[in-house]
Structure formats: C-alpha cells, structure tokens
Amino acid sequence: MRAATVKALNLAVEGEGNEMFEVIRKIWKTGVVTHKLPLREASQRYRGKLDIQPHKCKNCGACVAACPAGAINVAQKGQGQELSIAYTKCIFCGLCASVCKVQAVQMTNDYHLATKNKNDLIQVVRMPQ
Numbered sequence: 303m304r305a306a307t308v309k310a311l312n313l314a315v316e317g318e319g320n321e322m323f324e325v326i327r328k329i330w331k332t333g334v335v336t337h338k339l340p341l342r343e344a345s346q347r348y349r350g351k352l353d354i355q356p357h358k359c360k361n362c363g364a365c366v367a368a369c370p371a372g373a374i375n376v377a378q379k380g381q382g383q384e385l386s387i388a389y390t391k392c393i394f395c396g397l398c399a400s401v402c403k404v405q406a407v408q409m410t411n412d413y414h415l416a417t418k419n420k421n422d423l424i425q426v427v428r429m430p431q
C-alpha cells in the first residue's frame with residue numbers, strides 16, 4: 303500500500319512536475335522526525351527568558367532606558383512599583399541585563415516561551431516596598 307502510494311506520487315511528480323507531491327513523497331519516506339518536549343537544554347550562552355530578582359532592583363530605570371525595543375518598563379502601581387517585560391517586543395539583546403549594576407535582571411537559557419495566549423508573554427514582577 304505504502305509502496306504503491308509512493309509510486310503513484312512519483313508518477314504524479316514525473317508527470318506534472320508538481321513540487322507539492324515531491325514534498326509529500328519526502329515526508330512519507332522520512333516519517334516523523336520531530337522530538338517531543340523536553341528538548342535538550344540550550345547552551346548557557348543562549349539568550350532566553352529574563353530572570354528578574356525584584357528584591358535586588360533599585361528602580362533606577364537603567365534597563366528601561368537601555369532597551370531598544372521598549373519591551374521593559376517600570377511603572378508605579380498603587381503604593382509600589384511593577385517591572386514588566388513584554389516578550390512580544392523583546393529582541394533578547396541582553397542590554398537590560400548588561401546595564402543593571404545589581405544583577406536584578408539577568409538572561410537565562412530558558413527558551414520555553416511558546417504559548418497560544420499573548421497575555422502569557424507579558425511578565426510582571428512587583429517590587430517589594
């Protein structure tokens with residue numbers, strides 16, 4: 303059955319020169335090659351999700367000023383401050399981490415950011431008062 307299908311697809315490719323059938327034929331022959339999570343850990347040098355340590359933050363705003371994408375923000379919320387990062391904008395340049403003198407924001411090698419909900423890509427951290 304499978305061989306016959308491949309042969310039929312081969313004929314379709316030869317006859318029509320249809321690239322789509324060529325792709326289907328290759329997929330059929332190759333089978334599933336994707337791996338289920340968890341994948342291997344990314345390199346330590348990989349620039350992924352940011353780690354924020356709110357107890358270290360001095361609210362200096364240096365990370366906000368350095369961010370070329372406008373992805374990081376510090377805002378007054380009620381009596382306290384909130385630091386937010388929008389991964390919808392972040393280009394993972396690492397500038398926020400490099401300007402923070404107290405290492406309150408650091409890059410990690412965590413690349414698990416895929417989500418179906420855009421709101422999950424906004425990380426908000428409340429600063430201790």
Ligand code: SF4
Nearest residue numbers: 359360362363365402
């Ligand atoms: S995370 Fe660092 S650079 Fe950003 S406001 Fe806090 S102390 Fe300043």
Ligand code: SF4
Nearest residue numbers: 369392393395396398
């Ligand atoms: S990694 Fe770059 S783009 Fe992302 S929040 Fe930090 S400075 Fe902005």
